[in-house]
Amino acid sequence: MACEKYTDMMMDYMDGNLSDVEQNELKQHMEECNACNEDFAAYSEILQGFNELEIIEAPEDFAASVMAKIYELNLYAPKKASVKERLVDGAIFAAWVSVATVLFGGIGFAIFGNGAVHFAQIQGFYTLSNIFEAITVASQSIIAAIGSFLASIGNWSESSMVVYSIAFFALFAALLLLQVYIIPRQKAAVERNRVSE
Amino acid sequence: MIAFTDKSDYELVMAVVDGQQHAFDELLQRYKNLVYSVVLRMVNDREDANDQAQEIFIKLYKNLEKYRPDYKFSTWVIKIATNHVIDFRRRTKNEVLVSHLEDTDHEQSEFAPSPEEAYIAKEQTRQLAEMLQELPEMYRIPIVLYHQQGLSYQEISEIVNEPMSKVKNRIFRARKLLKENLTMKGEASYGV
Numbered sequence: 001m002a003c004e005k006y007t008d009m010m011m012d013y014m015d016g017n018l019s020d021v022e023q024n025e026l027k028q029h030m031e032e033c034n035a036c037n038e039d040f041a042a043y044s045e046i047l048q049g050f051n052e053l054e055i056i057e058a059p060e061d062f063a064a065s066v067m068a069k070i071y072e073l074n075l076y077a078p079k080k081a082s083v084k085e086r087l088v089d090g091a092i093f094a095a096w097v098s099v100a101t102v103l104f105g106g107i108g109f110a111i112f113g114n115g116a117v118h119f120a121q122i123q124g125f126y127t128l129s130n131i132f133e134a135i136t137v138a139s140q141s142i143i144a145a146i147g148s149f150l151a152s153i154g155n156w157s158e159s160s161m162v163v164y165s166i167a168f169f170a171l172f173a174a175l176l177l178l179q180v181y182i183i184p185r186q187k188a189a190v191e192r193n194r195v196s197e
Numbered sequence: 198m199i200a201f202t203d204k205s206d207y208e209l210v211m212a213v214v215d216g217q218q219h220a221f222d223e224l225l226q227r228y229k230n231l232v233y234s235v236v237l238r239m240v241n242d243r244e245d246a247n248d249q250a251q252e253i254f255i256k257l258y259k260n261l262e263k264y265r266p267d268y269k270f271s272t273w274v275i276k277i278a279t280n281h282v283i284d285f286r287r288r289t290k291n292e293v294l295v296s297h298l299e300d301t302d303h304e305q306s307e308f309a310p311s312p313e314e315a316y317i318a319k320e321q322t323r324q325l326a327e328m329l330q331e332l333p334e335m336y337r338i339p340i341v342l343y344h345q346q347g348l349s350y351q352e353i354s355e356i357v358n359e360p361m362s363k364v365k366n367r368i369f370r371a372r373k374l375l376k377e378n379l380t381m382k383g384e385a386s387y388g389v
């Protein structure tokens with residue numbers, strides 16, 4: 001008997017790949033062939049059994065015990081800032097505040113205070129003629145501002161005012177470098193380590 | 198706590214990776230029965246299945262960043278689960294053949310249409326579960342993935358790292374083995 005062909009059809013049927021025409025052909029054969037009929041019954045029962053198999057539930061405490069382990073592993077927790085990081089952040093913030101105080105306080109004093117006029121005249125910051133000069137003048141005005149601030153709180157010689165002003169510029173530049181370049185790079189490195197673990 | 202129930206699997210994965218650990222609980226709720234069933238069908242021991250299914254979820258958690266949404270999440274889960282079980286078997290070289298599936302019936306679905314239907318269904322389930330355990334692993338794993346989990350030949354071939362033609366042949370062979378087994382038990386005309 002050519003039952004092998006019908007076995008193949010049954011396989012296709014179980015795969016959901018049997019056309020209506022083929023299904024009819026199979027049905028017709030099964031009406032005449034007891035062996036195939038029995039086979040088909042068995043296959044149907046197996047498929048039925050698989051459908052029933054699907055419902056095995058995990059033990060009740062399953063999810064809870066997995067979650068407990070996961071909270072312990074805590075791989076993706078938002079990184080808490082370490083004491084060191086918080087100190088650095090705090091120091092940078094404080095530095096910005098003091099620089100801003102000095103700069104803006106100084107500029108304010110330069111504009112409204114007496115010392116500024118004197119110091120500005122020495123530095124000659126009224127001569128705006130080109131961009132380069134403008135930059136020079138801007139820095140000079142900040143120096144003047146710092147100078148006037150310093151002048152407002154004590155008796156400073158002009159040269160020491162310049163030294164202090166330059167020190168403030170250096171601090172300002174260092175802060176910029178730290179915030180714009182060094183800290184982001186370090187954070188990226190820490191992040192890379194965390195991910196690759 | 199934020200409701201995660203209406204989020205997609207991928208959104209949940211992203212949430213976990215982003216530090217919202219409890220989003221993983223929703224993934225667990227969605228896939229714990231799937232993983233547990235797959236593992237139980239393969240290891241056939243409730244305690245082993247529980248341990249291994251837990252390890253599989255830990256593995257999933259550790260690898261979440263590697264998940265790409267071009268796979269279905271369920272396929273990815275089953276892939277990791279299957280490989281875990283196969284590896285475990287290789288490590289322990291301990292093929293458990295004793296059936297513990299008598300216990301399984303007690304935890305089947307509680308909503309039974311009628312006592313008689315429920316009995317037949319349970320009987321079939323029990324029988325099939327038993328017969329599955331008698332199948333060699335090379336047949337059991339693909340047929341469970343195909344008929345129980347509804348994976349395609351393509352997906353199974355990716356999971357077990359065998360060509361699709363081989364997977365298909367094994368599934369056909371597995372069906373025939375199950376059928377012969379069933380016929381031998383003289384139950385073939387049952388419930389059809």
Ligand SMILES: [Zn+2]
Pocket residue numbers: 001002003006029033034035036037
């Ligand atoms: Zn026939």
